[in-house]
Amino acid sequence: MDQRTAPHPKPVGAHLVGSINFDDAETTIRTAAEHLGDRLKRIPDGEVGERFHWIAFQPGRLAQAEGIERVGDEPVRLRMLDIRPIRLAAGVNAADLVLPELGYAAAAIESWGTFDRLQREGVVPAGTRFQVSLPTPVGVVGSFVRAEDRAAFEPVYEAALAAELDRILQTIPHERLAIQWDAALEFAILEELAPAGSRYEWFDDIWAGTSERLARQIDRVPVDVEVGVHLCYGDVAEHHFVEPADTAKLSRFAGLVADRATRELDWVHLPVPISRDDDAYFAPLGELAIPDATELYLGLVHREDGVAGAERRLAAAQRHVRRPFGVATECGFGRAPEGTTLPLFETHRAVTAAWGQR
Template sequence: MSDSQVQGAHLVGSINFDDAEQTMRVAAEELGGLLRRIPDGEVGERFHWILFQADRLGAAEGIERVGDTPIPMRMLDIRPVKLAQGVQAADVTLPPLGYAAAAVESWRTFSGLKAAGVIPAKTRFQVSLPTPLGVVASLVLAADREAFEPVYERALAAELAEIVATIPGDELAIQWDAALEFAILEGLTAHTGDRYEWFGDVWDATSERLARQIDRVPLDVEVGVHLCYGDVAEKHFVEPRDAAHLTRFANAVAAAAERDLTWLHLPVPIERDDTEFFGPLAELNVPATTELYLGLVHREDGVEGATRRIAAATQVLSRDFGVATECGFGRAPEGTTVPLFETHRAVAAAW
């Protein structure tokens, strides 16, 4: 067994509370000494990751919804979008995407709680953002994706610019969520039968795109990456055979980015407590200063399951790592959030 230790915890993003203040208060109370960052829980229209972007994009002149019948999900219509007949993507002006407005509002709450001593002084405010690839591949008609990608990427970059212009750099951490990347790398197709990607070499194309987003983040702001195999009804879109693709992609992104990652988060399926799954992580090539978090905490088997997966991981890893869930848990059953926090606390040491 290696001498690696379980140090610290990470919250991926979405948390099953009703508002940002409750999320931050409970996270600080339950996990304060374990966390270097606290998110706002992705509350409101962000409850199901990027799906609210369909309504945002659909409000733009020159953009139409696919299909005549809304597809309702709570307050959202999740129909994808397409360019209207005769419209060029470059001529489309997108409305505000909602990420900056939400971050600024939640920052005010975070700042007030920190001033009141509820949140520890060294804790940063975490803002989770999707990659442009994730939104375009998920919500834009396949024929329009290539042309639409730079339009959306510019709009999201403007949201990021507003966030970093408003929130002090030494108080802020940006997380890029990469999920559709793994649907592409695993060779999956959409329910329509279309391939998600619109480019050739998927490994180079996906890693270089993510590296570009990482390098947009100013150096005084922390930046991390959440690698994801999806979370629909608490199920992955495909179960990874092992951590090989996660490792290869993380290495490619780290090599392509000009700045170092502050942290890297990787999912661990609930069924995997064997060293075969973790084995490829021996080849992980990110700086020693990059915090590594393994998403091995699951609500279904709590401390016992997390302990088994930690034991397997420590057989392989020669570096310390922290714990997390494999994805956000904003859509987990009601009443499971605090028990999940308790599991994190039981298996990790404070920083």
Template structure:
């Protein structure tokens, strides 16, 4: 069995600060990574859960419920547009993504000057999609009106990042997770969890058109990648994918319509899937020559042995890919983080 080439850090890394993340990733993974994130430290530790605290500061936005729903200091209560307020009139404050990226990039460049980060490695910034935040925190009857307002605020954060960080140093990853909750809504509802319906009409056309728009917002001299995700709350997917068919369908539509190259694509692999049925659809993946594929088959519970078992199964259906976790490692126990990084290094070859 040949080793996969390269590793991707999906975004979240359970270290206390950006310096620890960047320094450790560079030292452990060496020439296996082309991009290093800051680990989504601080209030970003639980992906988008910090956004309600930010958005609630905007005039015309109210919390739903009187009692805070606290998760490590973050209030996860949902939001609503107040009665009588035109959603188009709302102006959200800075969302926090640009400020965090600029602060962490300063750490990244210092470590590069010290020789810790190799020349040519890019600084990776992961961003949620508007569908994720709007779908997670706003009522169904308000989503269509508030989505473009949040979208413009998020694209403004992206523009600030693009203005502040040299394009040759930068890589942007779009995290598509709530999108797959919508795609899998029938299965999700059947398990008693309640479906998150689309609010724009035809599901596949709406979701993939948004992904194409997100790709096009990133200039050609900045790398862009897509993390297709089934969630990671408590290290569990919101629903386990039956196979890679929906992931492949989404990716192929994105590749065909994107106005620019996609530098990488990440797909999850559940820990118990080392069977042909899960991977067979990858034979239909129309992966462009310039796009790197990363399979999220590294799991802390079974380490290199389990990863190699899933690699062998994947290699029966797709020739070239690198390795990753299925959804970062920010929710894994802190004492497992370095072991997860070392598993990446053990099972993947350098570029």
């Protein structure tokens, strides 16, 4: 059947990428449940506290380890954070490092207590899972570790992040948990955006290197825990580090990751720039090679143009996507301007109004 005349795929609800511009987890969870409880399979805690700017708090954590130094003499401030990169001190073997807690497990376990209470009180619908977002090791190592130290430091950081995941898995019941791996620097690598004469990656084959590493993280999650990926082109001041030309790289990467992971991938989320309601952007999704059981979410909701803009992008997507899909923002909205958070929830609800319950 010609895709232009094929029935539009039935949507599957909404997805919250992770960060939400509230001050605490309880407000995030309550608001998500109130506005979208019958449209969401998972609810995150909003990445509150030091996680407000994704991985920007990690250099401060890592710099506490003996044998790690900051690059630069003066702090580089992002609110309460110092985001200067790090390096191995002279003569230090990365394998000998003992890293401090990275903060992800402690935050998840604290927020889980709130989620569990609210679900038992009936605020959060039964069956909704608690979503924990984690960065890929590539994201942290490529963003904040001195280039010449990245290859040696990667396995050390990956092991520390795996230990954080293990703590989460030991505390939160598996049937109520979902893990999302956030892949952003991967697309800076795939778009070859490093400054002239340098590179973010420390491996030769960028497609194999990035996809195999993400598949390895997916496979760390037990099969009774849901796992998904958020594919990202960045979100600094609500802008991508480069606007994707179309969904070709996103589709190719998602397919490679799904193929290389040995366990089922429960969902994939990818961005849709606000200006793209054209066929050229969405056409490569017609060849998206992920399993039928894997949910697809398109980040076509934007605060600037609300329901009308989302529906334009939705209509364009439906002309090319050959599977059910749901909607989301293109990244988290933890860095959206004050006062725009509730309208974003309302836009999600309005766009999904005709879709019924999940």
